[in-house]
Amino acid sequence: MKKNVRIVINGAEHRAEVEPRLLLVHFLREVAGLTGTHIGCETSLCGACTVLLDGMAVKSCTVLAVQADGRSITTIEGLAASENLHPIQEAFWEEHGLQCGYCTPGMILCAHDLLQQNASPSEQEIRDGIGGNLCRCTGYQHIVNAVKAASRKMNQRQRAAARAAD
Amino acid sequence: MRAFEYTSPTTRQQAVELLAGSWDQSAVLAGGTDLLSLMKDDVVAPKRVVNIKDIRELHGVRFGPRGMQIGALTSLGELADHPLVRQHYPAFGDAVVEAASQQIRNMATLGGNICQRPRCWYFRSGFGLTPKTPEGKSLVEEGDNRYHAILGNDGAALFVSPSSIVPAMIAYGARIRIAGPKGAREVALEKFFVIPRTESEREHDLRPNEIVTDVFLPPPAAGRYAHYEVRQKESFDWPLVLAAVALQMNGNTVRSAKVVMGYVAPVPWVSEEAAQALVGKTVTEQTAQAAGEAAVSQAKPLSRNRYKVQLARVAVKRAILQAAQGKAEGGAA
Ligand SMILES: Cc1cc2nc3c(=O)[nH]c(=O)nc-3n(C[C@H](O)[C@H](O)[C@H](O)COP(=O)(O)OP(=O)(O)OC[C@H]3O[C@@H](n4cnc5c(N)ncnc54)[C@H](O)[C@@H]3O)c2cc1C
Ligand code: FES
Ligand code: FES
Numbered sequence: 343m344k345k346n347v348r349i350v351i352n353g354a355e356h357r358a359e360v361e362p363r364l365l366l367v368h369f370l371r372e373v374a375g376l377t378g379t380h381i382g383c384e385t386s387l388c389g390a391c392t393v394l395l396d397g398m399a400v401k402s403c404t405v406l407a408v409q410a411d412g413r414s415i416t417t418i419e420g421l422a423a424s425e426n427l428h429p430i431q432e433a434f435w436e437e438h439g440l441q442c443g444y445c446t447p448g449m450i451l452c453a454h455d456l457l458q459q460n461a462s463p464s465e466q467e468i469r470d471g472i473g474g475n476l477c478r479c480t481g482y483q484h485i486v487n488a489v490k491a492a493s494r495k496m497n498q499r500q501r502a503a504a505r506a507a508d
Numbered sequence: 509m510r511a512f513e514y515t516s517p518t519t520r521q522q523a524v525e526l527l528a529g530s531w532d533q534s535a536v537l538a539g540g541t542d543l544l545s546l547m548k549d550d551v552v553a554p555k556r557v558v559n560i561k562d563i564r565e566l567h568g569v570r571f572g573p574r575g576m577q578i579g580a581l582t583s584l585g586e587l588a589d590h591p592l593v594r595q596h597y598p599a600f601g602d603a604v605v606e607a608a609s610q611q612i613r614n615m616a617t618l619g620g621n622i623c624q625r626p627r628c629w630y631f632r633s634g635f636g637l638t639p640k641t642p643e644g645k646s647l648v649e650e651g652d653n654r655y656h657a658i659l660g661n662d663g664a665a666l667f668v669s670p671s672s673i674v675p676a677m678i679a680y681g682a683r684i685r686i687a688g689p690k691g692a693r694e695v696a697l698e699k700f701f702v703i704p705r706t707e708s709e710r711e712h713d714l715r716p717n718e719i720v721t722d723v724f725l726p727p728p729a730a731g732r733y734a735h736y737e738v739r740q741k742e743s744f745d746w747p748l749v750l751a752a753v754a755l756q757m758n759g760n761t762v763r764s765a766k767v768v769m770g771y772v773a774p775v776p777w778v779s780e781e782a783a784q785a786l787v788g789k790t791v792t793e794q795t796a797q798a799a800g801e802a803a804v805s806q807a808k809p810l811s812r813n814r815y816k817v818q819l820a821r822v823a824v825k826r827a828i829l830q831a832a833q834g835k836a837e838g839g840a841a
Pocket of ligand 1: 609671
């Protein structure tokens with residue numbers, strides 16, 4: 343028995359009739375056509391499929407599309423508000439936080455969840471925060487550096503915005 | 509994954525009515541971090557899935573004179589960040605923070621953590637809780653049992669209880685409330701887990717048409733608590749062994765103790781031997797060591813898991829020492 347769902351993805355509403363067993367990651371890629379969210383293991387181990395569900399990082403291969411009904415999703419395509427990259431994306435670029443890029447969308451969204459909760463994480467807190475994401479290429483050090491750089495950028499911009507508002 | 513009917517009741521009454529009297533007909537869906545894996549692998553194939561996340565009254569944490577009441581749908585992420593959890597139940601808080609990874613904690617609920625199914629690879633491959641060869645021999649005894657039980661393993665069930673949070677909750681004396689067709693009942697969390705003797709039994713005392721609705725943690729008696737995990741790696745995984753302890757003190761001596769081990773038996777294992785070894789003693793390296801010895805005195809390792817006896821002995825000892833020092837932290841092996 344199919345179900346109607348309404349899911350807001352990156353600010354745009356998507357309505358569809360889906361089978362309850364459809365996974366959110368397949369909804370994003372095949373129904374909404376947003377292929378920036380990657381599928382690695384499909385068993386909730388690798389984190390490649392990480393997206394934000396109402397702002398919280400989740401593994402979209404282990405969420406049903408019907409579980410996201412009425413909620414909002416942010417994928418890598420929707421992270422930056424404008425044409426410019428998001429500071430976390432800039433930091434991954436500048437610090438060489440990626441090689442093949444397969445894990446990158448998931449890493450960036452997981453880092454986003456971490457930085458929302460903890461604007462200035464220590465190296466250990468970063469490593470704990472991204473513990474649910476695997477990377478086969480970088481050896482992680484550049485990813486950790488990128489998250490640190492992103493934290494600095496975001497804090498600086500916030501201070502600048504606060505000064506401008508004064 | 510097989511097709512199923514999806515329902516989203518908004519009250520516990522409706523939820524209970526939607527659940528059938530047998531396990532293969534229906535299943536409760538909370539965060540789905542475990543249920544969806546089981547369904548993908550066709551280990552379970554319910555015809556109807558009852559999503560309980562829309563039952564609002566099952567969310568959230570309340571703290572009062574009776575202690576803490578936690579709605580079964582409260583996520584592990586919310587609990588990890590909850591200041592009252594850290595303040596009043598630090599060993600429970602540590603256990604929650606150590607479990608899984610950020611993404612899983614955001615989705616996973618406390619009720620689901622209690623009810624998650626065993627990780628035994630024979631069970632996860634569809635051979636059941638008491639897996640057998642065609643000749644009727646135990647697959648676990650004959651096969652790869654490196655992560656299996658060293659205690660409580662006299663019967664056919666040799667898996668280990670999967671939650672790394674439940675032992676700390678038991679150390680704090682947790683009780684759970686369960687809603688069913690005949691109303692609500694309450695049980696001590698320790699009594700909720702049972703060792704199945706046959707394939708028709710489950711690892712817990714839950715009927716197919718019941719849901720866990722609340723967890724109660726009594727006000728923490730002025731005691732000392734700690735939770736100590738031994739893990740194979742620092743990133744997410746289930747621990748190899750863990751120990752959670754609660755010590756009630758009389759000055760410098762232990763008045764009463766609760767020592768709970770995880771991943772050593774098909775249930776969270778409460779060690780009377782370890783508790784007895786501590787009562788009336790001051791906590792020192794030697795008495796903690798003796799309690800660790802006592803905790804594994806009845807252990808019967810299988811062909812490939814003798815190392816777990818040593819891990820359990822050391823986990824109990826270190827948890828006791830940390831509790832005595834007022835530290836509630838775990839550690840990697
Ligand atoms: C990569 C990974 C690492 C993990 N590491 C750890 C770890 O270190 N420690 C640890 O403890 N766990 C760990 N887990 C397991 C995780 O904690 C559980 O999957 C999670 O807590 C289950 O909660 P849920 O809400 O997602 O449950 P669901 O998947 O929705 O349900 C799990 C089971 O419980 C039943 N159920 C759920 N809620 C109720 C209820 N209220 N009443 C009755 N039945 C119910 C369901 O029918 C199902 O059988 C890990 C999981 C993953 C994927
Ligand atoms: S694809 Fe979802 S965790 Fe690997
Ligand atoms: S950059 Fe290739 S997997 Fe991470």
